[in-house]
Amino acid sequence: MFKFKAISKETIPAAFERAERYRLMNEPIDAESICQDILNVDPDNQQALKTLLLSLSEQFETGLYPPYEKAVAILPRLMDDYTKAFYEGIIYERRAKAIMKRHGLGTGRMAYGWFEKAMHCYEKAVELSPSQNDDAALRWNTCARIILQNSDVAPEPHKFDEHMLE
Numbered sequence: 001m002f003k004f005k006a007i008s009k010e011t012i013p014a015a016f017e018r019a020e021r022y023r024l025m026n027e028p029i030d031a032e033s034i035c036q037d038i039l040n041v042d043p044d045n046q047q048a049l050k051t052l053l054l055s056l057s058e059q060f061e062t063g064l065y066p067p068y069e070k071a072v073a074i075l076p077r078l079m080d081d082y083t084k085a086f087y088e089g090i091i092y093e094r095r096a097k098a099i100m101k102r103h104g105l106g107t108g109r110m111a112y113g114w115f116e117k118a119m120h121c122y123e124k125a126v127e128l129s130p131s132q133n134d135d136a137a138l139r140w141n142t143c144a145r146i147i148l149q150n151s152d153v154a155p156e157p158h159k160f161d162e163h164m165l166e
Contacts, residue, residue, distance in 0.1 A: 004037070004040070006037075006040065006041065007037050007038070007040075007041055008041070009041055009042065012038050012041065012042060012045065012048075015034050015037060015038050016034075016038060016047055016048060016051070018034055019031040019034040019035050019038070019048070019051050019055070020051065022034065022055075023051065023054060023055055023058065026058075028054075028055040028056070028058035028059050029055075029059065031051060031052075031054075031055040032052060032055040032056060032059075035048045035049075035051050035052035035055060036052065039052070044077070044079075046078065046079055046083075049074055049077055049078060050078070050083070050087065052074060053071050053074045053075075053087055053090070053091070054090065056068075056070050056071040056074075057071050057090060057091050057094040057095075058094070060094050060095055060097075060098035061097075061098045061101055064095070064098065068091070068095060071091050072088075072091060074087075075087060075088055075091075080128075081128050082125055082128035082129055082130065082136075085121050085122075085124040085125040085128060085136070086121070086122070086125040086129075086135065086136050086139075088121045089118045089119070089120075089121030089122040089125060089136065089139055089140075090118075090139070091118075092114045092115070092117040092118035092121060093114070093115065093118035093139065093142075093143055095114045096111040096112075096113075096114035096115040096118060096143075096146075097111070097146075099111040099114060100146075100150070100153065107152075108150065108151075108152030108153045108154060109152075109153075109154060109155065109156050111153050112147065112153045112154055112155055112156075113155075113156075115143045115146065115147055115153065116155075118139070118143050119140050119143050119144070122136045122137070122139050122140035122143070123136075123140065126140065
């Protein structure tokens with residue numbers, strides 16, 4: 001139906017700046033589009049892949065699917081284990097936050113599960129993190145504080161099982 005216009009490799013830095021600006025202006029769909037244009041010219045561009053993943057995860061509050069699936073699909077394209085673990089944590093953390101904002105029955109417990117997954121990823125990233133980089137520790141602390149400050153964000157209570165007494 002439409003044939004997208006290609007951008008030149010020389011304009012990638014300027015296009016990337018625009019994508020970042022759109023993200024900061026809370027326009028993740030525009031940032032996503034620009035990142036796709038960059039990746040059509042330079043498929044392994046790590047900055048564009050990370051910005052695309054962030055742009056997709058910023059859309060979770062308005063609709064989880066397909067942005068969640070697209071964001072997860074980017075993870076294998078990231079170059080190193082630290083980056084993969086860190087950005088996987090971002091995806092899970094943002095999914096948890098999107099669930100929390102729904103304020104429905106059981107959303108606190110669902111959010112807790114996603115925060116727990118995010119924190120596990122951040123723990124792995126902390127172990128792999130380059131020196132002088134505390135980003136993963138900062139994200140882990142944010143998740144922990146959100147859980148501690150929201151009483152409804154809690155694990156599923158254990159069900160009593162009579163067979164446990166036997």
